[in-house]
Amino acid sequence: MTKQRLWLCALAVGALLTQACRDSKPPPSPPPGNMPDSGTPGTTEVEFTSFTRDLILNQTADNNLPTSTEDKNFVDNMSADAFPPAFFQ
């Protein structure tokens, strides 16, 4: 294999890796309303009530894996009626 050919191969592999990395890490989209994605790691602060509500409303499935809590700094700043009676119906 010639030096030029090796160089082209290296460039091609580099381009593929760059694309793969882009594909595996889409830009984060802001959560709807005050409902953060409970699975997002590295978040410094996660509102606890929203996190809990999201687990219940959106993450309930028999084949899901639990969401880590060790990487989250929970804060509790929701209003007193965050879980209205309708939530329990």
Next chain:
Amino acid sequence: MRVRKLVGAMALAAVASGGPSAYASSHREAPFITKLPKVDATDFYMFRSYEANRAGFVTLIADFQPFQEPFGGPNYFMMDPDALYEIHIDNTGDAQEDLTFQFRFNNNLKDFALPIGPSGAQQNVAIPLINKGPISAPGSMPGLQNLNVEETYSLKVVRGNRRTGNAQDVADVNGGSTTFRKPVDNIGQKSIPDYAAYANAHIYSVSIPGCTTDAATQGKVFVGQRKEPFAIAVGPIFDLVNADPAIITDASKRNAGTNDLANKNITTLALEVPISCLTAAADKPIIGGWISASVRQAQVINPEATYARPARVGGAWTQVSRLGMPLVNEVVIGIKDKDRFNTSEPKNDAQFAAYVTNPTLPALLEALFGPALKAPTVFPRADLVAVFLTGVEGVNKPMGGATAEIQRLNTSIAPKPKGSQNNLGAAACFVNGALTPGNTGCDTAGFPNGRRPGDDVVDIALRVSMGYLLNSDTAAPSRGVPLHDGVLQDDAQFYDTFPYLTTPLPGATTP
């Protein structure tokens, strides 16, 4: 305190994520599980069935809800309808489940009411009790119509990963139903005059998908209350082994103490499965087994609770209880890691290895009893690794098997019938640490080759921890001491038919 704050404080969303128990074998053994008694796994038994004509089967028994007082009404000890109870089987030696049996429960409130008040102005008012009259076996009415809350369950078998594998319903061979009745707990003799017959009517012959092809391969299932099978002097043991060393080192006094669990009941999930269903191939007869319980990751308490919804739960199933070998999380794992152990999976057990290779229990016993009990001096404790983490070579160690804390059963070893089992299990098969099958009393069909109800695992574990399996007095000065807890457990205490564990104690007796 504001209602919402109270709700938030009680929300249960802080369970560690999963990627992921001794002395009462695993009863209330870890701090967090004491808050969740309905999902507290207490004992796991796995053995070749020794009922006549059932030698081709393995019986799996998972016990939950410790320290049940028989009189604990009016709700007694129903299972948690918001929980998932599982029995896992590894048949490839990698400490990962290949089959999982999943139990889910449901409570149906009939809401019996009585017309209360003067004629013409009566109100129907709900009764506060679980039954309004005597209860008898299904099909022998009257009886069942008096039961106010009927508990049922479903059973699935999952092949592959417990969460993503292929799940199929186990069905009653009589009628095909996939819903099974669980007998109400033993309220007392006035409510249920013949509890044994009533409970036996809840033993189902089942068709297990992928296993049952004819009558000879039908399994059995029973879920219900039983008399606590585990026997131990749990009070004295946790009180710095508050026992006379002259007694607990005297082999003739193995039953000189008091079984603190003698007056308790337990809830049992018992399953009998054809051996061929559990093993991967005829030439791979060794299986691993363990049990777990999971709850939804989040729970929000309903400040206006109803029967149907005292709380709302959701999120992924999150494991909160785990049990393979007896006594491990209770007297082997350090307090700081007990909760983690309960949420962990066997495949990740390297994180707990030091608790086995460098155990604290022998050192504690030496500190408590001085010269009477000297801890082994050889480290790492390869003998304990063999018993608890890999299986014993020549008995129940699979080829190329993983190092993990699960029970291991060599299904090619024939069962021993009731009356001929050695309550010290396979311990008598070892002389100076060497497997000696011809030794008097050798019973390789017993613990640690699986576990039968009659195996006295406390005595076995105590002796093994003090070096029974080591080969020199230098390495283990007390290896020959017949250490025990003063409470004997043996096969005479159990039935010789499925589900082996005996009829639970009644909440009240008829005078």
